Amino acid sequence: MCRWMAYQGLPVYLESLLFKQEHSLIHQSLSARKSSVTVNADGFGLGWYDEREEPGLYHEILPAWSDSNLKSLAKHIKSGLFFAHVRASTGTETSRANCHPFGYKNWLFMHNGQIGGYEALRWQLDRLIPEHLYQERKGATDSELIFLLMIANGLETHAEQAIRVTLLQILDLMKDKNIDEPFRFTSVFSDGKRIIAVRFSSDDKAPSLYAKQFDDHIVIGSEPLDHRTDSWTLVPAGHIAYLENNHYHTHALFD
Amino acid sequence: MCRWMAYQGLPVYLESLLFKQEHSLIHQSLSARKSSVTVNADGFGLGWYDEREEPGLYHEILPAWSDSNLKSLAKHIKSGLFFAHVRASTGTETSRANCHPFGYKNWLFMHNGQIGGYEALRWQLDRLIPEHLYQERKGATDSELIFLLMIANGLETHAEQAIRVTLLQILDLMKDKNIDEPFRFTSVFSDGKRIIAVRFSSDDKAPSLYAKQFDDHIVIGSEPLDHRTDSWTLVPAGHIAYLENNHYHTHALFD
């Protein structure tokens, strides 16, 4: 399973979240507490918003803990809304094009989970990408594909509906092809203003999603960033969460 | 333009062709003589046949001249049929999945040229790949795509016809989309027994293709490997060449 975190609040240097937490993402990339896969060393990435409309993006195929550039960038880049992701590949190549977060215009997306039977479905899934978005298909992951389908289904104007439609579209295809493996999808989006996070699975094992509100910021991620796990809210499976202006609310994705 | 060479003959260490020629491919990667693009530093690759049925493959994103592994591998790998390629990207990412040669079962393929208007056509071209081959689509290049279409069109059983059919299929699509840019395609295939090379372009500027017969081997490539250019045969545009058992013949691809 991949691991990720997203931050919204007072602008801070990225290092304060990436390196200076007792259970920071960089530390997590070496050893996991809540997940059965123990190593996230198949590439990582950062996305951050600043004065420019489109977010900054940084992707690297080295393990996060051994990238000297990351240490310096995290000391010098300041942001009030940023994403970080450490990857454990479920099969596709370790290349920059396969690293999260994915960017499209002012949007960022990253993901933990997988489409069951993806290899068998990829031919049909890729055909769902409309022509005008196809040049954005740069890698081979199911994550990038899901993001493009959500954009095609209207993410920019009515995000929650686009997410629902896309999940159902993929589940339908899996059903047609008699895929028994689950579709697990815990993910986070942003347009630069708010953060939208989703915890979903077609079975009862949705990957974890934790949030915590601090005085001047909120953090949401696949795992808690400190060891007081009970001070973090576990977002219920099948729920969508919104983080905006340091507020946080959640509701069922499907009702 | 990319540069490449293929060797058939008495088994030799790869270094004898890759490093020890006065105009070797590694030297070419730094500065070109016959081409207007001067640097081939966007990844490179090797493919070689030995006792095993499937060829060995080595791809790297560093410039060929600065890869210390290449020097050692070329000193220790011996082969009687091998391919080498240095890439100058026409737009797609510098990643291993985009490096030539491409392999499929016992086949190798590499290529110099490009499909005019590829970005505009990629959506339609990718849809021509049949489902059973789609898992072989690992990168985003037109080269890998052309190879997969040729396999779909029967490369393994009737190579020459598969090549013709695929070229026409792509030209038809370009015509439908009113693409004015040319389709240039100088390429080389092998099944481990013989080498098939093609020099083709939809305009009158087919990338160069040179062959030379030595006592115990034949070399074919995008450029001569020594400075006696007039001792190399320039394969005519629109022709296909066969190299087998140290013999070499060529004929028009379309008549």
Next chain:
Amino acid sequence: MCRWMAYQGLPVYLESLLFKQEHSLIHQSLSARKSSVTVNADGFGLGWYDEREEPGLYHEILPAWSDSNLKSLAKHIKSGLFFAHVRASTGTETSRANCHPFGYKNWLFMHNGQIGGYEALRWQLDRLIPEHLYQERKGATDSELIFLLMIANGLETHAEQAIRVTLLQILDLMKDKNIDEPFRFTSVFSDGKRIIAVRFSSDDKAPSLYAKQFDDHIVIGSEPLDHRTDSWTLVPAGHIAYLENNHYHTHALFD
């Protein structure tokens, strides 16, 4: 020869100098105008000052033109004093530890040139590094070594004298060892406030060093960044230049 540029003035996004000039460093890395070595693809680096005391550093072994991270970083990092460097190796490995600029506390350094007979002298030169600085010796280049010797000789408190002493120290050692090859050294330093650049060679072929004053900034570099070469000042060989508060002056290094 390597190529580099340094900027001082109104804070700007790095891309305005790295990508948006008609003869930008990234373009130069592909093909040179003023230098006989044509490709600078053996790694590159950035160093930039912002609110923090120590500068940011970014080093990469890919050619600058094919690093997707560089494009995004240059769009999002803003600085009023920054360095950029594209490397053409004179023998040492293409690794991050060998990429310029080199950093030490609040100082940055980068360099074009080489110590004649460096391989033969490295054993003795490395022994000149004092024990307290030896942990800063991370790579194997002559450039990093020269920087450490200058720090040892007092760069932080009396820069110009430290530069002179170090150049003479190296020339003495070359003389002792009967090295006939020249010591060429065109370089730039900063403490975050001012830029110091040196154009020096033991023969009459000091690598070029050009400066140009604009309304709100100054640029100094190994080559002009636009094609109006005559609007750039060629710093005379054997001179040291100071850039501070948008002013620029130069005088002979030795008199």
Next chain:
Amino acid sequence: MCRWMAYQGLPVYLESLLFKQEHSLIHQSLSARKSSVTVNADGFGLGWYDEREEPGLYHEILPAWSDSNLKSLAKHIKSGLFFAHVRASTGTETSRANCHPFGYKNWLFMHNGQIGGYEALRWQLDRLIPEHLYQERKGATDSELIFLLMIANGLETHAEQAIRVTLLQILDLMKDKNIDEPFRFTSVFSDGKRIIAVRFSSDDKAPSLYAKQFDDHIVIGSEPLDHRTDSWTLVPAGHIAYLENNHYHTHALFD
């Protein structure tokens, strides 16, 4: 701690040891059984002997499990004496120059352990390398340093004595500098004919060293390659082992 294995016997494809064992080195790189450090993802390397006098070398900074080249090379390279190593850095950079095995002429060397207080001693240790070997100092690890000191102390002509002298030389220096941390050194050498392995530590926690004799080959390594640990011989701490012509013997290094 690093992990490594060495093979001597009937020539085999490297994959038979690297990938096809239930507890192969590639699997070990992801999760350890006998060691407290859990991830070996800071580079890896191969060294192998064939018809040529100098061994082949392959070093890579990606985790071993995600290097597509390694899979193909291991399928196509055959050897009767080879080394493989997966690295967990104890502080120095993840670069190819820091990856094991190290090569010198016909010799290979790799290592698990570390010199206590290495950072504090590096200045003095590097000064022990004689001038004629200094050009072989390409990285910054204690491992490369130890190998060069052993060569300086006569490894090529009287290996066992050179090993003893070097260990004592380093221990003396540590004593002079009042280093309390231990010097742990479990390592393996070859000249292409025989394998010499050493298990040593200045404290009572020498890193493990296991050997096993099969019908037509012997394997020695930091961990057993299968789960029948009791079928492997644990070389006693303070011992040196010799593997030659499919025979194996061991004796105390110091008496």
